[in-house]
Amino acid sequence: MVPTSLRNDDPSHPFRLQEDGRFGRVGAAEGIGQDAGILLEHATAGEGISRVGTSIPSRRYVGAATGASILLIGLLARCVDLQVVRAAAYRALAEGNRVQERVTDAPRGIVADRHGNVLIRNVSSFMLTLTASALPTDEAQRDLVLSRAAELAGVTRTDIDLLLSDASRTDLPVPVRRGIPYESAMRLAVETSRLPGFALDTSISRQYDTDASSLSHVLGYVGRMDQGELDAHPGYRRTDDIGKAGIERGAEALLRGLPGRQVVEVDALGNELTLVSDVPSVPGANLILAIDADLQSLIERRLEETFARSGTSRASVVALDPRSGAVRALVSLPAYDSNSFALGISHAEYERLVTDEDQPLFPRAVSGEFPSGSVFKPFVSYAALKEGVVDERTSFLSTGGISIGPWYFPDWKAGGHGTTDVRKAIADSVNTFFYVVGGGLDQVTGLGVERITDYARMFGFGKRTGIELPGEADGFLPTKEWKLETKGERWFVGDTYHLSIGQGDLLATPLQVAAATAAIANGGRTVRPHLIEGVDGPTVPGQAIFASRVPSQTFDPALVRVVQEGMRQGVTKGSSRGLAGMSIALAGKTGTAQTPGDNPTHAWWTGYGPYGSPTLAVTILIEHGGEGSSAAIPIARDIFDWWSVNGE
Structure with a gap:
């Protein structure tokens, strides 16, 4: 129931x-x-x-209610976190989904010579770029794309493979070839649509003056940054160009300018809708160089003619204003074409340059270190006069050489030069005189190595001049300690004799010799060789550039005058007499520097003019050119002939 x-x-x-x-x-x-x-x-x-x-016990109900409460509290906390705590961050992310920021490159500064002739300019051009991450993943397809792109761009497959191996970021485009002509660019524009990873783009390229190839060592070139440069230059991007050589590198901070920033609104497909903000770029400063491009071209042509006659192939010439240190010509031969690097040099061309035994990439006028030979003698003369080893009337007898025990130190002239004072010693390059004042003999206490190197350093030897170029060499002044440490031998008087005539282990750059010659020419003030004469830029601290050019050393004008007279006699009746009778009076000193082994000697000449009111000091070095009097003097004549008409 x-x-x-x-x-x-x-x-x-x-x-x-x-x-x-x-x-x-x-x-x-x-x-x-x-x-x-x-x-x-x-x-x-x-x-x-x-x-x-089945009925639910009350304790289960309490547990369920507690769990629901905890879940609700968690949800509320999450809402607070998203809508309050992290609101700004998520708002920025949301903005990033509809706005994009991009960097606008600043045009690099223009570079001109002292007369306003443009040496470096910016030109619009096309370039082919490669983004590695966009290449096909299939190896066979990838190989076809790379080979076809190399063919179209006029580069080798090796060049592209090297670009890929050097790329540290596969998502960034790297230039394959710059400066593509319009017709080729139009053909590439069609082809690149079928070549994943490759794109045709526009760019601003640097164009360099080609009237004188030797300007390449002055101007240099720009290129894409490597990792070391990127680490050393905060604020740069990997895709930025940077100065690699010459004034492009030495004045990078002036030439680069300040990049701009643009913020644009885009739609979901990335199409630009609105320019939100625009901070324009600031162009780099324009530079006026002290270089006279016409003089540079003249010197280069004359050296090439000398090479053709003599069979030599390497030379340096420095021409500067002895009053200020402004460099009017800086020639190093052989040279290269800066435009090859600006447009993207091929692997084969680069290998040809770096393996050339004449080293066309080497700026020998600034970075080359050579035995100076007799062009060092005027500076030893000043030291001897200043230290009282001799005065302007002191004479020694030159009979052809000096014997010290079993060693014989010869004059260059058999039988010697007879009675010789300091002016004649400079004019005729009398070795015996400098052996005595440098190392001493009998009752004469010479300068010794320490005082010779001290005075040499005052004239700028053994240290960089500070010119606005990378890679400047220090030269070398030997010491007793250095010889003992490196050769395991003590210093002998014969070492001092060799140093006194610019031989032995002494090394100097052509630029150092020119700067030291300028100090004699201007009456006793050291000058700092410089290339930059003027700067035109809105944010450039121009005064800071020129503030460091004040003389660092002055010499006794009366004693400098004696050295000047010796160099003048060198032209009127000494080893530089091939320059006598010119419309412009000159003073100069020849040099013939011995080289290791059986190689011919280096031919030097250094001097200045017009004598009495000089506006140009010139140093010439023809490597393995023989005697300075026969190899270098004809070049000096051509330079000063041109200067007398076209210079100041």
């Missing part, structure tokens, strides 16, 4: 089955279970007792 309270056929009873007989609901009537309102599953529709579910 089923209790009436549980019968399911009473329509007024709080518990009533649904029509399908599957679910029922317990109402709130008294006596119907402990938990009213819960869902009951699988209630049956027949007569008799039906177990319609």
